[in-house]
Amino acid sequence: MHISQVLWQFLIKWLTNSALFPREASTIAPYADALYFFLLTITVIGLVLVGTLIFGFSIRYRKEKHPVAEQIEGSTLLEATWTIIPLCLFLITFVWGAILYFRIYTPPANAMNIYVVGKQWMWKAEHPGGQHEINALHVPTGRPIQLTMISQDVFHSFSIPDFRVKREVIPGRYSTVWFQATTPGTYHIFCTQYCGTNHSAMIGEVTVMNPEDYQKWTQESTSGMSLAQNGERLFASMGCNACHNGSATARGPNLAGVYGSKLTLTNGSQALVDDAYLRDAILNPSEHITSGYAPIMPTYQGQISEDGLIDLVEFIKTLQSNYRVQETLTTADSNQQAPTTPGAVKP
Numbered sequence: 001m002h003i004s005q006v007l008w009q010f011l012i013k014w015l016t017n018s019a020l021f022p023r024e025a026s027t028i029a030p031y032a033d034a035l036y037f038f039l040l041t042i043t044v045i046g047l048v049l050v051g052t053l054i055f056g057f058s059i060r061y062r063k064e065k066h067p068v069a070e071q072i073e074g075s076t077l078l079e080a081t082w083t084i085i086p087l088c089l090f091l092i093t094f095v096w097g098a099i100l101y102f103r104i105y106t107p108p109a110n111a112m113n114i115y116v117v118g119k120q121w122m123w124k125a126e127h128p129g130g131q132h133e134i135n136a137l138h139v140p141t142g143r144p145i146q147l148t149m150i151s152q153d154v155f156h157s158f159s160i161p162d163f164r165v166k167r168e169v170i171p172g173r174y175s176t177v178w179f180q181a182t183t184p185g186t187y188h189i190f191c192t193q194y195c196g197t198n199h200s201a202m203i204g205e206v207t208v209m210n211p212e213d214y215q216k217w218t219q220e221s222t223s224g225m226s227l228a229q230n231g232e233r234l235f236a237s238m239g240c241n242a243c244h245n246g247s248a249t250a251r252g253p254n255l256a257g258v259y260g261s262k263l264t265l266t267n268g269s270q271a272l273v274d275d276a277y278l279r280d281a282i283l284n285p286s287e288h289i290t291s292g293y294a295p296i297m298p299t300y301q302g303q304i305s306e307d308g309l310i311d312l313v314e315f316i317k318t319l320q321s322n323y324r325v326q327e328t329l330t331t332a333d334s335n336q337q338a339p340t341t342p343g344a345v346k347p
């Protein structure tokens with residue numbers, strides 16, 4: 001191990017043991033901390049420099065020694081120095097911060113997706129295999145986990161300090177965050193945006209497990225139905241299949257393969273169909289009419305909970321052979337059902 005790494009480990013251990021700093025329990029944590037300590041270091045250097053100069057000058061140029069002020073009319077060298085050095089420091093921080101930002105907010109394509117719904121005042125997690133948890137989240141070590149989050153009421157913010165993860169959870173919009181946990185154990189979840197009376201009680205615990213333990217956990221806590229299977233039921237009970245039955249004479253388009261595709265709308269624009277688009281297509285169908293179809297789909301605003309929408313979205317995703325969908329399904333360890341074949345929506 002490199003000497004700087006040894007020093008780093010020593011520093012972090014000392015800080016966490018003395019409860020001055022959260023633990024580093026995700027792959028991104030050391031990167032976030034490196035930037036943080038860089039900022040801290042230049043701040044301390046600046047503080048010491050300015051403090052020393054103020055102190056030194058006020059002694060050296062005090063009134064008794066220099067009763068009459070001596071005017072200095074500018075120094076190009078001095079001014080260039082105190083412009084260029086801070087400029088470089090700011091640019092370094094900017095580029096470093098931007099790189100880190102993109103890393104933190106761009107989930108890898110092979111990430112395992114878990115849904116999180118925030119509401120006053122609890123966190124609900126929904127695994128693709130149908131496992132539901134409240135104020136708890138079980139994840140395995142060693143693989144990237146993506147959280148697709150939405151709020152059922154007001155603004156919340158999902159934060160796991162030990163993973164250096166935090167993101168707003170917004171009503172009406174999916175936001176994502178990802179991490180890869182490194183160390184089995186339990187870690188705090190916080191809501192970090194004031195959201196009403198019991199905001200401070202909107203907390204929970206992430207349990208990080210070895211992949212084998214996680215596998216066991218998913219089998220033990222299965223509800224018997226995956227999210228997609230719940231969605232299939234909803235699709236039938238809400239009458240979606242009256243129009244979307246995959247047949248050529250159906251009034252609504254065949255939804256097989258629609259996820260991940262580009263739709264042409266009646267106004268001529270193109271839309272990429274992702275989770276957010278599907279959710280919006282169900283709640284506000286009139287906002288974007290698919291070209292070639294009549295605007296007959298009713299709005300389902302106020303009739304489906306966020307959990308129900310997640311189920312429907314997951315179901316529509318399975319109606320095809322896109323790799324992301326495969327990924328979502330294979331992570332559902334308890335879900336033995338094969339992906340539904342395209343067009344297999346029963347009328």
Ligand code: HEC
Nearest residue numbers: 238239240243251252253258281285288289290293296297
């Ligand atoms: C009365 C018939 C009807 C019902 C019921 C209906 N839809 Fe639709 N749906 C349509 C039509 C027609 C379109 C295409 C025009 C448009 O975009 O509104 C559409 C579009 C969509 C789209 C956009 C994707 C695409 O290929 O255009 C989705 C997603 C969708 N429906 C899902 C659902 C779900 C889920 C339900 C049940 C909660 C449902 N629909 C109920 C008729 C219907």
Ligand SMILES: [Cu+2]
Nearest residue numbers: 156191195202
């Ligand atoms: Cu909250």
